[in-house]
Amino acid sequence: MKALTDSTTEVVIAGAGPTGLMLAYELALAGVETLVLEKLPERTEQAKGGGIQPRTAELLESRGLLEPLLRRAVPGEPVGGHFAALPVPLDCSPWQTRHPFPIAIPQGEVVAVLEERAVAAGARVRRGAAVAEVEAGAPVATGTAGAAAVEGDDDAVVVVTADGLRVRARYLVACDGGHSTVRKLLGLPFPGRPGTHQAVLADIRLSAVSPLVPEQVGHMSALTRQAGGYWAMLVPRGGDRYGITFGRAGQADDPGDTPVTHQEVDTALQAVYGEGTVLGAVENASRFTDATRQLEQYRSGRVLFAGDAAHIHPPLGGQGLNLGIQDAFNLGWKLAAVVQGRAPSSLLDSYHAERHPVGAQVLHHTSAQRVLAGPRPSEDVAALRDIVIDLLRLPDANRHLAGLMSGLALHYPLVGEHSLTGRRIPDADLVTDAGPTRLSALLRSGHAVLLDLSGAVRSDLSLPPRVDLVRATATGSGSSGTGTATGGEAGTVLDAAALLIRPDGYVCWATDNPAAHADTLPAAIADSLGLAATP
CATH class of the missing domain: 3.50.50.60 (FAD/NAD(P)-binding domain)
Structure with missing residues (x-):
């Protein structure tokens, strides 16, 4: 030392x-x-x-961090998320989000x-x-x-x-x-549970590709292949760069710090994607297991x-x-x-x-996916996969798993009687005294926001530090597959007269009648945020 x-x-x-x-x-x-x-x-x-999931994209946008990340994202058509790599894209549009697709980066x-x-x-x-x-x-x-x-x-x-x-x-x-x-x-x-198998994750460059190599990012189910005793997933990242994940049956687990060799990656590539696929370089690689x-x-x-x-x-x-x-x-x-x-x-x-x-x-749920996504399913697991695929085609089931996998369905068990309490707040279009804005912009400073949609919250209210009072009118739902709020009634998103939004974008207090809380609102705000009592 x-x-x-x-x-x-x-x-x-x-x-x-x-x-x-x-x-x-x-x-x-x-x-x-x-x-x-x-x-x-x-x-x-x-x-x-x-990849960045829809809820993470919302959070990053609330700090002004999403735009610079999008400039570095892998180009390609947007595609829905997946559950266990099953061939049914998850549809996040029912969750009222501007970012219904995972972002490959x-x-x-x-x-x-x-x-x-x-x-x-x-x-x-x-x-x-x-x-x-x-x-x-x-x-x-x-x-x-x-x-x-x-x-x-x-x-x-x-x-x-x-x-x-x-x-x-x-x-x-x-x-x-x-x-x-x-x-x-x-x-x-x-x-927890130790891993049952080991796989390799690597960033590589290809100097030649066969027709089996995907040309752009697609749904996970279309990117995974098996051949020659190997399973592999090759993800295009622009130009000659790709990400590859692979493993094989009966592979002895190497210690996690054992270097991944050029030959090891090349052998897997040749087996799954054919001799026309030529490995140019391995930029970095690591091993992982399915431990939980x-x-x-x-x-x-x-x-x-x-x-x-x-x-x-x-x-x-x-x-x-x-x-x-x-x-x-x-x-x-x-x-x-x-x-x-x-x-x-x-x-x-x-x-x-x-x-x-x-x-x-x-x-x-990753434990459940591990069973369904196994590269060599038993006859029973194959039958289960068929049933789950059918269920994913049902709108309610798809919505449930889309909310689960994207993080959009997360609901913290916070104390409060209003239906919005504990829920994420979608990025609605608003109009304030300063003009049109979006709800995410109000969280840019990392402050909590007391959003007054009725004009009934007293202007002389004594608020704790790092809590901003914003008066606004909601004009849109903040829901679109293109990143622009369109359609929908604002009430389906901001169904309250006043609501307190934590810095992480979850509602911790809401009311339909702010006047009824005129005398107790400062204490309610401090209590809902877990802050020390104001002297």
């Missing part, structure tokens, strides 16, 4: 992947001093997640945009800084304690890196992946977990990157409020309460 250099920050994040960088942006946007520690010395185009491009924006907002990213020690004090609030290390205290957590930095912070958030060093240092169990695991608690005192550090699952349905980014949106505003003294530390327990069931649900 090198001689240590001491540093302080309000929040330290382990891991500069999509989850860690999204969280860093959220915290920096709120004015929280944030340091991201990343073990890799430089950003790599590592082959991993390759390599994870490296997502990381590049998020890092650029996080740093511009004030976050610091230190690369080549692998976490080596974590010194955590006694647990606070109701989180489950891990194995605390030597000299932490109740007011801070200390992280020591292999390159000689000792950082003292109010909180540590582990976003350091499925093999999380932080999780291991704290001795936290990662219960989840932390029992996403909070351990002053240490929190998000993304793959908290949950891993088979990469079916394009859930992983999206689940992590949505973890970050849920945690970011809450952690900022606690660090800045606007909320008690117990608000952080709501992060676990809300996101752990979401992660468990993803583990559950």
Whole structure:
């Protein structure tokens, strides 16, 4: 270990992947001093997640982050999502969204945009800084304690890196992946099911292609092939670049850190796509399994977990990157409020309460997909596939699974009598005193929004910090397959006279009669957001 250099920050994040960088942006946007520690010395185009689901697209748009990502997206006609790679596209249009199709974009491009924006907002990213020690004090609030290390205290957590930095912070958030060093240092169990098979994910260049190679991104069911004992999925990414995922029956599992060789990829390509397909280069590659695991608690005192550090699952349905980014949106505003003294530390327990069931649900349905998507189904599984395909052709069943896979159906169990409470708010067209706008634009600052659609909320209302009062009239549903709101009655989206929207785009309070809450509204707002009582 090198001689240590001491540093302080309000929040330290382990891991500069999509989850860690999204969280860093959220915290920096709120004015929280944030340091991201990343073990890799430089950003790599590592082959991993390759798509943004509709709900993630909505969240990114609410921060002005979607447009730069769309410029880096893989070109191609939009196509619906999938469940278990079955040949029926999922239709998200009934969910009133401007983004009814998944967006194909390599994870490296997502990381590049998020890092650029996080740093511009004030976050610091230190690369080549692998976490080596974590010194955590006694647990606070109701989180489950891990194995605390030597000299932490109740007011801070200390992280020591292999390159000689000792950082003292109010909180540590582990976003350091499925093999999380932080999780291991704290001795936290990662219960679940080990993998049953191994596969390879790689970014490659082809110097020649056969007619079997797809020309553009299509539905998942059309991209998967089997031949020569292999199964493979080849995804065009523009020009001679492709992403490939492959495996074969009876393949001995290599250790996860065993390098993927050029010959290994070439053999699979030749077997599935023919001799006319010539591998030019393997840009990066990794191995993965279908293991399924989840932390029992996403909070351990002053240490929190998000993304793959908290949950891993088979990469079916394009859930992983999206689940992590949505973890970050849920945690970011809450952690900022606690660090800045606007909320008690117990608000952080709501992060676990809300996101752990979401992660468990993803583990559950990816397990079901693993059975249906197996490359060599038994006669019984083949019969089950036929039944599920028929069900997917029914509008109600398709809508249900579209909402599940896209994240648009998520409904947090928040306290409140109004039907909108706990639901995401679609990106409706609005007219304010400043002119036409969209609801997503109101969330650009990362503030909560008290949206008054009736004009009945008092103008002299005393609001907590980072809560904006906006008076508006709704003019459209915010629902279209082209990205422009068209048709629909606004009432089907904003069916309330006033509603309080959290920074992560979920309604936490709503009323049809604001006048009835004239005297209690400030307290209701603070309570609904979990904020400390205003003196």
